[in-house]
Amino acid sequence: MSKRINAKHKIDRRLGVNLWGRPKSPFNKRETPPGQHGARRRKPSDFGIQLMAKQKLKGYYGNIGEKRFRKYYEEASRLRGDTGENLVGLLEHRLDAIVYRAKFVPTVFAARQFVNHGHVLVNGRRMTVASYTVRVGDVIEVRQKSREMPLVLEAIQSAERDIPEYLDVDHNKLSVSIIRTPKLEDIPYPAQMEPNLVVEFYSR
Template sequence: MSKRHSVKHKIDRRMGENIWGRPKSPVNKREYGPGQHGQRRKGKLSDFGVQLRAKQKLKGYYGNISEKQFQKVYTEASRMKGDTSENLIGLLERRLDAIVYRAKFVPTVFAARQFVSHGHVKVNGKRVTIGSYRCRPGDVIEVRERSKQMVLVLEAAQSGERDVPDYIDADHGKMTATFARIPSFSEVPYPVQMEPNLVVEFYSR
């Protein structure tokens, strides 16, 4: 098992939920944490513990973003007008790797980050290699011509595991996607319940 997959599965088991909704997640068979003490009965979480888990789950969903980077996104969201939790989700969904994943160009958000960093993606005709690159409404994301026939890309586009959300207009024939608009929290198709309001409470302590 690759390090990338082992990390992904470890996050699932630590959270006790199939965060990405993948059929091969170990949580589908073992609904307890990893390690020799994983099956011990869990005590009730404190308010801090609940908030921490909500943060870890949301951070993990977007490819296990580093704490420093995630906190930076939160700080920016808190300075924007409007609801901080909605702003936070909007900023996370504007990440290039998140859009590549949502558009079904790759099977996982981890693969999306690697796909971008290896130079397979263009934004408005220019190659971008930074997964955290922030897209704007109207931006056109496309798979580079020489990358369109990669098995990874073709299999992801044909997969029935998930659908492309309404705020992304994807054309799998041309392997292009337009980021139509910044979504609200309720529009984002998370496989499990996310609680950005608890993330805001965690950082507001």
């Protein structure tokens, strides 16, 4: 289990945002950085601003290591079009991201664990790799035996998040398909994401 799962609320305070828009985030009540007394935030340099943008995007998707995240950037830079747009598009094609977006689980951390534990099928086959890249038209389903899990039932009934338009979700069958690769403006990030700054960070 990732250390980030145990300290996910510290991420909010360290980055200075309510990263997932959750009402239970301690950032809603205490905006200082983590630590016994907190710390004053200094005005960041250009490098610091770019680094923060990268950390926000990495942190949002739960458990992406630096090596893998850099690979996403390198792949995005090889594709046609805007590299920043390509980057967030690739991240939204992750299996755990789609499970989270479809509201099958309450958090991105739960989505990773849910996939790793074998509760998800892709085109009828069990998939346990959270970073698996889902293609447009693939059908993702919650396994029959997993559909009555309290985690799933509570997530479906939650009004905390909306399902984006680029997904076709059926909560009766607990299935979802990605209709198209989203643009940045289509993705319901609770906090402002700046993939252009992430591109600047890696292209230095």
